[in-house]
Amino acid sequence: MPDKALQHGDLDREQEYVSMLYDRLDGLRSYAATRLSKVLLQTGGTPQARSERESFSQMYTEDIAKYDAAENGLCFGRIDLDGEAADGDALRYIGRVGILDEANDYETLLLDWRAPLARPFYLATPAQPEGVTRRRHIRTRSRRVTGLGDEYLDLAAAERAGVADGTDGVAGESALLTALNAARTGHMNDIVETIQSEQDAIIRSSHKSVMVVQGGPGTGKTAVALHRAAYLLYTYRQQLAKSGVLIVGPNATFLDYIGQVLPSLGETGVLLSTIGDLYPGVIATVHDSLECGEVKGSLEMVEVLKQAVRDRQLTPPEPVTITFDTYPITLDRKTVTRARGRARSSRRPHNLARPIFVSAVIESLADQFAARLGSNVLGGANLLSRDDVADIRDEMREDPDLMDAIDALWPQLTPQRVLADLLTSRSRLDTAARDLTESQRALLHRTRMTGFSPADAPLLDELAELLGVDDAAERDRAQREWRAQIADAQGALDILTGSAPQDLEDELDPEILMAYDLIDADQLAQRQDLGHRLTAAERAAADRTWTYGHVIVDEAQELSAMAWRMLMRRIPNRWMTLVGDTAQTGDPAGSSSWQTVLEPYVARRWKLTELTVNYRTPAEIMAVAQDVLAAIDPTQTAPRSVRESGNVPWAHRVPAASVADEVRRRVAAHTGPGLTVVIAAEDSVGEFTDLASDSVSVLAVRDVKGLEFDSVLIVEPQRILDESPRGLNDLYVALTRATQRLGVVHARPLPDVLAKLVPAE
Numbered sequence: 001m002p003d004k005a006l007q008h009g010d011l012d013r014e015q016e017y018v019s020m021l022y023d024r025l026d027g028l029r030s031y032a033a034t035r036l037s038k039v040l041l042q043t044g045g046t047p048q049a050r051s052e053r054e055s056f057s058q059m060y061t062e063d064i065a066k067y068d069a070a071e072n073g074l075c076f077g078r079i080d081l082d083g084e085a086a087d088g089d090a091l092r093y094i095g096r097v098g099i100l101d102e103a104n105d106y107e108t109l110l111l112d113w114r115a116p117l118a119r120p121f122y123l124a125t126p127a128q129p130e131g132v133t134r135r136r137h138i139r140t141r142s143r144r145v146t147g148l149g150d151e152y153l154d155l156a157a158a159e160r161a162g163v164a165d166g167t168d169g170v171a172g173e174s175a176l177l178t179a180l181n182a183a184r185t186g187h188m189n190d191i192v193e194t195i196q197s198e199q200d201a202i203i204r205s206s207h208k209s210v211m212v213v214q215g216g217p218g219t220g221k222t223a224v225a226l227h228r229a230a231y232l233l234y235t236y237r238q239q240l241a242k243s244g245v246l247i248v249g250p251n252a253t254f255l256d257y258i259g260q261v262l263p264s265l266g267e268t269g270v271l272l273s274t275i276g277d278l279y280p281g282v283i284a285t286v287h288d289s290l291e292c293g294e295v296k297g298s299l300e301m302v303e304v305l306k307q308a309v310r311d312r313q314l315t316p317p318e319p320v321t322i323t324f325d326t327y328p329i330t331l332d333r334k335t336v337t338r339a340r341g342r343a344r345s346s347r348r349p350h351n352l353a354r355p356i357f358v359s360a361v362i363e364s365l366a367d368q369f370a371a372r373l374g375s376n377v378l379g380g381a382n383l384l385s386r387d388d389v390a391d392i393r394d395e396m397r398e399d400p401d402l403m404d405a406i407d408a409l410w411p412q413l414t415p416q417r418v419l420a421d422l423l424t425s426r427s428r429l430d431t432a433a434r435d436l437t438e439s440q441r442a443l444l445h446r447t448r449m450t451g452f453s454p455a456d457a458p459l460l461d462e463l464a465e466l467l468g469v470d471d472a473a474e475r476d477r478a479q480r481e482w483r484a485q486i487a488d489a490q491g492a493l494d495i496l497t498g499s500a501p502q503d504l505e506d507e508l509d510p511e512i513l514m515a516y517d518l519i520d521a522d523q524l525a526q527r528q529d530l531g532h533r534l535t536a537a538e539r540a541a542a543d544r545t546w547t548y549g550h551v552i553v554d555e556a557q558e559l560s561a562m563a564w565r566m567l568m569r570r571i572p573n574r575w576m577t578l579v580g581d582t583a584q585t586g587d588p589a590g591s592s593s594w595q596t597v598l599e600p601y602v603a604r605r606w607k608l609t610e611l612t613v614n615y616r617t618p619a620e621i622m623a624v625a626q627d628v629l630a631a632i633d634p635t636q637t638a639p640r641s642v643r644e645s646g647n648v649p650w651a652h653r654v655p656a657a658s659v660a661d662e663v664r665r666r667v668a669a670h671t672g673p674g675l676t677v678v679i680a681a682e683d684s685v686g687e688f689t690d691l692a693s694d695s696v697s698v699l700a701v702r703d704v705k706g707l708e709f710d711s712v713l714i715v716e717p718q719r720i721l722d723e724s725p726r727g728l729n730d731l732y733v734a735l736t737r738a739t740q741r742l743g744v745v746h747a748r749p750l751p752d753v754l755a756k757l758v759p760a761e
């Protein structure tokens, strides 16, 4: 209910308050900047002092980023309270950061939107006012207050202000509609000014296990997930700053689309990743067919990979004879089988069991050699002592031919090697994947390896578990590198010192600090070592075994069973927020039931929450999409649209030869503001890519997941249906991307599920 009684005086008073807040913000920012430069100039001291300085410098850097992020829309709301709820402060201003008045007993000048006291701003309704008499939305541009919107939550206050009664219960309706109707920019915005109560309940939920947020298209699942990350980082800062938060999204375009939201909320310590990029050191560069992705995503791959690793632990078909110290010794099947049995029964992963195998083989060969030496040289009497035999073993370990022969039987392996060898060899596949069908094996097979696909990442991760990392060599290397880095730093300091000409140095003012006065080699090396400055998220990205404090998965319905296994390894505490919509599952490897997905990991200990209002798609388009949803699952109802756009969704049929021209004509004719997307079947997207520009995207359904556009033009929907076993789900996703307009151009008959589209000229 907009307040017609708003006076100019109100605007002036709010401007005064907001200006005061900006002055404080400037003060806080310059304080943090001054402290930061002081910390950076400090040198020397104990290792503890240095590490303290590192954390101070990180803290001040984060503070500055937070204050910078709060610059736009610093203060966006206010609530007036009465009675007990007021608890001494009848007015509360809500904004992007908290600001206290240090000179005045730390009185709150601005409440961070995440603070508990700010909550009534989002929750109060006339039915449950929570002590709030008035909620005010404050609109600003730069630092100028440009408008106010008031809602009265109690009748008496409304009457005093001279406004009529009546509200539809949507909090901050006009602010919300202004946000929803705005032309899209290609990047998601934060929603802190207009979070709705069902969203707020999820964002602030204290649930400490798996929470699933199920909701139809446009219900704000992504927005809620991101704001929950910001809320958790604020509320559990200590815990999460160390372990980090991971957000998994469906593809790079989507991550780019949402990438600005958390930084705009002042949060930078979050890792955004796709499943394909979650395996460190491997970037997915190729795409599998849907059918191949389905095989790779199925749990049957666990056995296939186990077998693929076992298949690398060989026994020689014929005895192998090697000359050691001029005597022939024989590596036979029995010796190797026994050694292999001993290594396997250790139950260690392949690479970590390898030393056991090697020792067992060498032990037998050394005994064989000792026996031979005894019979040949010592006339049958084996007089070798235990020390002698130990020496022989050591020498054998140094013998390259012998070690090559042993290596070939139980090689040190990397996940990349095993997977590439498996996928490119029919015979390896036939053995390791013998429990799959012939056609599944054919789908897995590649003639050559041109790169890994997103579906390979979970397989690599599984292999990394099966192989284990023997990191002794890696640790050695890291230590050597660190020593070299210190030596380099020492060299650099020596050069700096040496470069001061002697005569000049003699005359140098003793007060002028030289480089070596300011910093020692160890410290310089640390400064140069980026590893010391990385945030938890950055360190986590490089470490496969990192376990996160919280994991958020968007479009969670798309994850395959293998992807879930990979993800669950990274979150042993199972504190997760999963957002998705099983009606939008496009990937045949994805899921249609949360219970099936979660059962193996948390049994029934997970909580389902639902979002029911569609903030994106106007009612006219949802009426069309509802029919598609009914065909996917008649028991589901589409979310209620919060608004109408006044635009009628249409379909235009043309001869097959004219489809491309018609799409071009429609795109060219549309000159309105905002973004347009042309969505076509995967195999025909290429026909329209020349239409792409700053305001027009041309994409297949798999790439529009989670995105939104002002106008959507779908080409040949029947082809989208035919293209995938989940064609209906894909069509549902395509239809629900529009914030304003939807049109369909087709030559083949319109699918029955689109009967509500109005024929267009």
Ligand SMILES: Nc1ncnc2c1ncn2[C@@H]1O[C@H](COP(=O)(O)OP(=O)(O)OP(=O)(O)O)[C@@H](O)[C@H]1O
Pocket (backbone or CB within 6 Å): 176, 179, 180, 188, 189, 190, 191, 194, 195, 196, 199, 215, 216, 217, 218, 219, 220, 221, 222, 223, 224, 581, 584, 615, 616, 705, 706, 707, 708, 736
């Ligand atoms: N409370 C809100 N205030 C303002 N805008 C909102 C609010 N909730 C959602 N939106 C907007 O609605 C749009 C849809 O939100 P979002 O992308 O999070 O939905 P979704 O449920 O993830 O959709 P999909 O499943 O289709 O990907 C976004 O533009 C988002 O900013």
